[in-house]
Amino acid sequence: MNPVYGLFRFPSSYRKFRRFRQIVGVLAKHGFADMAKRTGLRRAWLGMKLIVSLGKWKGQDPLSTGERLRMVCEELGPTFVKFGQLLASRADLLPQDVTTELALLQDRVAPFPYEEVRQTIEDRFGVQVADIFKEFDETPIAAASIAQVHRATLHDGTVVAVKVRRPNIENLVLRDLEVLHSLAVYIDGQMPELSHLHSAELVDEFARNVTQEMDFRGEVRNMERFSANFENDPDIRIPAVVHQFSSVDVITMDFIDGVKVTNAAEIASLPISPEQIARVGTRVLLKSVFEDRFFHADPHPGNFLVTRDGQVCLLDFGMMGHVEESRMEEMLSFMVALVSSDSEMLVHTILQAGLAPEELNERSFRRDLELMMAQFSTCTLEDLNIEQLLRLATDVIFRHRIRLPADLLMVGRAITTMEGIAHDIYPAFVPLQAVQPYLMSLFLKRALDPTQHTGLVIDALLDWGTFLRNLPNELPPILKRLGKGEFKVVLTEKPHPTALRESNRRTNRLVAGIMGVSGSSLSIYCLEHCTVLPGWVSATFLAGSVSLSLWVVASLLRRDGL
């Protein structure tokens, strides 16, 4: 179904339609005219926006596809910036130049007025701001697309950070998500060249993440779970939540007086060296991913602080990654294969974990990965980095159209971001020197843990038991039918959407052609012999029929030729 028409099904359809039109306009403005045209707006009565936008597109823009896509996201606002950031992690689906460019998207927006902050807090807790806080700094410390943070002091003297959600952001994001979903469904069904993206699945995954991020109660739970995982680690600090003044759109937590990890000058004055910070950061990430299976999915430098007493503090727990236990082995095997340049293991793991397309040429895929790995066979750990290894591996995966699980890519992105931060803090730090032995140890530990394997053995035995128990009941009817020659095998083939559309189009053309020719014949007959109908009626009918026939011929010439 055309998304434009789908929009009219909702009560707020006009607002959504306007947004949709804006999106199409921005796409056209930045050179994605073909995509914009194919959404169907070209034929819609409000398509003027598209025509105006197309006029702004010069057609010879020196900017790359990635740059233009980034500009589209920036122009369309916070939801699209966040969606762009998610796409940046999908190196298995998008070309390298596009993901690199999308990774530059910054979640920074102008702060909203203090009046709205005050209103949100008072509406939520039913008391005045002054009743909760002794002092409240009206200028925010940080502002992002979903919320902004203010410094305040409670009446007991505790200095806190108050994170307040943007008013109405939920409605805006939900509206954008609906429009994005409509577009994604359309792309999946109508653009076969982009069908490998499984856009609707991507949008659904994004919708899940972003709606979770907007509910601050989830973030509070994340903070507490993460904090519990590191409660015995003296190097880590997670802000404590003040539950009394936290809710769905406000979080009140300890204010951490710290230094940003990127501030090298101030870091030098702290009782922890840059090398230690890099090591602690890497250790935290590895433990949270591979042991706790619950990790910070957005570990950019802004979310790391170093406290005055030398602890590393993590902030912003809105976006967290979870690794399912069943995925753990694949995840670990993938990373171990990568960091130990084991191409055979890598091929096996990718084929097991990824969704390989039916047309995959396994031999060629294997050869490409082996060639990639061969480049590193003589390198030392100092010459290698995880980002480079992952980039090259996902490049091969992308070329062979293999789709990787989102959590695997999320882990990859978290590790490479951490690697980048560690390198910036302490350039001499070789992350692989810390990562490789850790992964190897964990891998061997799991391999030698009997509990990791016995469950599978017991499952297989129980499955065989069920199969053998049911066999006496299920086999005789089949044998009976075989004996009588009544056994049937039914094969059904689902038509491809493009083929179905093309078939419908051909049928429509055929019907229109028949109607045109028969209408013309009938009109000529009426003009000559019919005395009941006035001549102008037959002439108009004839003109209509001839036009219909000409349209069919033009359509045939334009699309298929004769």
Place this chain on the structure above:
Amino acid sequence: MSYRFVIKRIASRALSSAVAQGLLKLDTDALWDRFVRGEKLPLEQLETLKADVEETLRTVEARGRQEREMMMEALKELANQILRGGRPR
């Protein structure tokens, strides 16, 4: 089908415990030496790993000991029944 999960839990624990018991009795030094050579693990790290693995095996063995003994009893009883053709003792 919920009994399947109960059986799975008991059987997994019992089997894990039996495997762990077997591995603890094995002389694994040669195996660890191979890891040192093959996987380039630093010696210090290898010692930690060895200790961790032994600790895990001991925990697994102890955790499933009761189930293991119960399963062994059940298997022995089953074997006896089969050998005696179902006749009472």
